[in-house]
Amino acid sequence: MYKALQVSETGQLxxxxKKIPTPSSDQVLIQVEACGICGADLSDISGENQFMRVPGHEVIGRIIALGENVPLIWTMGQRVGVGRLGGHCNACDQCRQGAFVHCTNQTYIGSNQDGGYAEFMLAKTTA
Known part of the structure; x- marks a missing residue:
């Protein structure tokens, strides 16, 4: 089990x-060392329908578990940073054109995927 700050109601943490998650094949598990706060986090906390979500997307931590298909550039103990974008799909029109930031299947850390206001978090790896 690990501790996290989770949106419990609009504007409240x-x-x-929570149970420590296991990374899927293309994810890493990160032990969070620090997480910043920005306007998007405040919006996630005060937004409607964000209940039960852990905010925070300016994350620094160390990789403590690897999914089975994680590229070799990611290693155990490696210090990493995680931003707002949760990983592109490589399949939509925007991704096929190389415009990954416009991916139509993008997740957003702290908004529709748990973020770094926690002791641990998952992050998708893309090569």
Whole structure:
């Protein structure tokens, strides 16, 4: 189990315990060392329908577990940073044109994917 700050109601965070997740084939598990706060985080916390989500997307931490298909550039113990974009799909029109930031299947860390206001978090790897 690990501790996280999770949106409990509009504009409110609650300290909760969650089960440590296992990375999927293209993810890493990060032990969070620090996480910044920005306007997007405040929007996620005060937004409607964000309940039960862990905000935070300016994350620094170390990789402590690797999914089975993670590229070799990512290693155990490596210090990494995680931003707002949660990883592109490589399949939509925008990705096929190389415009990954415009991916139509993009997740957003702290908004529709748990973020770094926690002791651990998952992050997708892309090569």
């Amino acid at each position: 609650a300290l909760v315990k």
